[in-house]
Amino acid sequence: MGGARSRFLSQADQLARGPNGDIQFSDTNKGSEVTDEQIKIAAKHLLLGPVVAFTGAGVSAESGVPTYRDPGGLWRKFDMKKVSHINSFLKDPVSCWRFELELYRLLQDVQPNAGHFALAELEAMNIVSGVVTQNVEGLHTAAGSRNVIELHGNETWALCLRCGHRCPSNEAFKRVGWLSSENTIVENALPDISAILRKERSPNQAKRRSKKRSDSASSSSSSSTPSPPPKRTQVVSVSPGSPRPRSASRPTRNTRRSESVSSSSSSEDSLPRGSNAPPAPPGAPTCLECNGLLKPDAIYFGENLNTKTLKHAKRLFSSCKAALIIGSTCKVAPASTLPVQLRSRGGKLVDVNPQGSRLSHLADSWLKGPSAEILPRLAKAVAELRCENRSYVF
Numbered sequence: 001m002g003g004a005r006s007r008f009l010s011q012a013d014q015l016a017r018g019p020n021g022d023i024q025f026s027d028t029n030k031g032s033e034v035t036d037e038q039i040k041i042a043a044k045h046l047l048l049g050p051v052v053a054f055t056g057a058g059v060s061a062e063s064g065v066p067t068y069r070d071p072g073g074l075w076r077k078f079d080m081k082k083v084s085h086i087n088s089f090l091k092d093p094v095s096c097w098r099f100e101l102e103l104y105r106l107l108q109d110v111q112p113n114a115g116h117f118a119l120a121e122l123e124a125m126n127i128v129s130g131v132v133t134q135n136v137e138g139l140h141t142a143a144g145s146r147n148v149i150e151l152h153g154n155e156t157w158a159l160c161l162r163c164g165h166r167c168p169s170n171e172a173f174k175r176v177g178w179l180s181s182e183n184t185i186v187e188n189a190l191p192d193i194s195a196i197l198r199k200e201r202s203p204n205q206a207k208r209r210s211k212k213r214s215d216s217a218s219s220s221s222s223s224s225t226p227s228p229p230p231k232r233t234q235v236v237s238v239s240p241g242s243p244r245p246r247s248a249s250r251p252t253r254n255t256r257r258s259e260s261v262s263s264s265s266s267s268e269d270s271l272p273r274g275s276n277a278p279p280a281p282p283g284a285p286t287c288l289e290c291n292g293l294l295k296p297d298a299i300y301f302g303e304n305l306n307t308k309t310l311k312h313a314k315r316l317f318s319s320c321k322a323a324l325i326i327g328s329t330c331k332v333a334p335a336s337t338l339p340v341q342l343r344s345r346g347g348k349l350v351d352v353n354p355q356g357s358r359l360s361h362l363a364d365s366w367l368k369g370p371s372a373e374i375l376p377r378l379a380k381a382v383a384e385l386r387c388e389n390r391s392y393v394f
């Protein structure tokens with residue numbers, strides 16, 4: 001999806017950068033409850049030392065990246081088991097790629113927001129030393145962040161299971177004729193999506209299910225404690241630009257999806273690679289280098305954690321004195337344990353989240369506002385405070 005990304009990068013640049021390429025910090029408070037004093041206190045925490053940014057779905061949501069479980073989200077329309085589980089991919093890669101085409105369609109109109117650009121600026125100011133993200137659409141890189149660790153991979157790239165070659169996913173779509181050379185979707189070349197759509201329950205089925213649920217509730221004990229949701233495994237993947245090494249411990253699916261899954265026991269890597277990789281069936285995108293089967297380079301349910309990526313993230317956290325947590329519920333282990341560990345060794349936590357996260361109560365600053373508004377204010381405050389400190393020294 002390199003073409004789409006470069007297009008929205010250039011559009012967003014026009015919006016957010018001035019004639020000299022400087023980030024244009026907005027002076028307008030868009031009505032959040034966060035005061036300038038709160039921003040200043042948070043900025044002082046960030047000035048204590050290298051900062052790692054830890055981002056989740058909330059940052060992308062402010063760019064209009066569709067949610068998966070919210071009303072209207074992709075999971076409401078598509079059958080997750082058929083399009084995002086590694087076993088389904090190995091059984092029917094064409095259907096999984098067909099779903100990816102719908103994601104590509106949605107991401108074509110998505111641009112980095114002011115929060116993404118402010119993070120990139122904080123990195124350019126040597127305040128933020130890197131971004132650890134659970135998101136998979138590449139918006140941090142598109143906004144100019146350089147050190148980005150994508151825990152759940154990057155859905156805008158494709159990976160050859162046989163030789164490890166990576167290419168933008170729009171190249172994969174072109175290989176099967178779903179995209180023209182100008183990146184236009186060739187609608188009449190697309191396979192039918194009916195096989196991967198969620199099955200709608202009939203009114204009678206829905207009624208029976210509802211009755212069963214209420215019967216079950218009334219026959220249970222008087223305790224109102226709900227049953228825990230079924231556990232799913234969780235993932236971590238590689239950063240873009242490097243061949244994906246074998247992963248090692250546990251599965252999940254990316255970004256917003258993984259925001260609501262919990263971790264469970266480890267398992268063997270179920271993704272065959274190299275000489276064990278399955279052959280590409282007719283109609284599936286193939287590698288330009290070796291004609292092997294391409295897979296979207298995001299982590300699917302059932303795939304294992306990538307230990308190398310997780311190690312990179314841990315190393316980054318351990319080298320920092322503060323974490324800037326943005327738009328993440330911090331519910332997904334082991335990623336969510338990284339800020340906790342940083343705090344336990346005396347680091348500062350700044351949480352930017354209008355709804356709050358599991359770590360908001362632990363944070364030294366909790367800025368209850370949207371990141372597209374808060375982060376530019378924070379970057380501006382950091383720049384001003386640093387300027388004041390320098391004036392004082394000299």
Ligand SMILES: [Zn+2]
Pocket residue numbers: 160161162163164165287288289290291292
């Ligand atoms: Zn290959």
